[in-house]
Amino acid sequence: MPDPVLLCYCTCPDADSAQRIAETLVGERLAACVNRLSGVASTYRWQGSVTTDREELLLIKTTTARFEALRERLLALHPYELPELIAVPVERGHAAYLDWVREGTAGRAQGC
Template identity: 45%
Template sequence: MTEKMIYITAPDREAALVLARALVGERLIACANVLDGATSVYWWDGKVCEESEAVLVGKTRGELVDTVIARVRELHAYACPCVVALPIEAGNPAYLDWIRTETGG
């Protein structure tokens, strides 16, 4: 199984929606869930930061991951955006087929 979940953080809901619309519109991901209200605590420039963010979770085929990452880097406001791929180990076969179909697989 080659389907992946893509985890992306964004500065706010609108920025996450811009990314989601672009990635879905370009058929790089089949679906995006935007979850607003996350709080991220992290090191940046030698200090601990705490910010509100939105989380985008996308679903795609494994062979599109590098393209998704590159596209997010082009579109994202952050200098170093969080965009990581996680394996989908199992799932509803019809849903996994849908991911493949909607991303051109």
């Protein structure tokens, strides 16, 4: 059975941190692709107050086999004290694309 694909969500405070995280995850083959959505408005409770901030949302495509390494790397790179990282299993999709995600996360990047 092929390694299941995951779609992970992560918010970042700005374009620079989002781009750095995206490039690192793809460069190290922890993700096959990362989409960046700018201008996301997030409303949340933090330290007893409700606040709204502008953020960038990362949509990260990876596999279950690479998730723990991705999680560790993302937490090391992320500027937030408590970064959002939510992984949702992909139950259906274009088979060729899902195979591409698996290929893009197979093994380690050269030089790593």
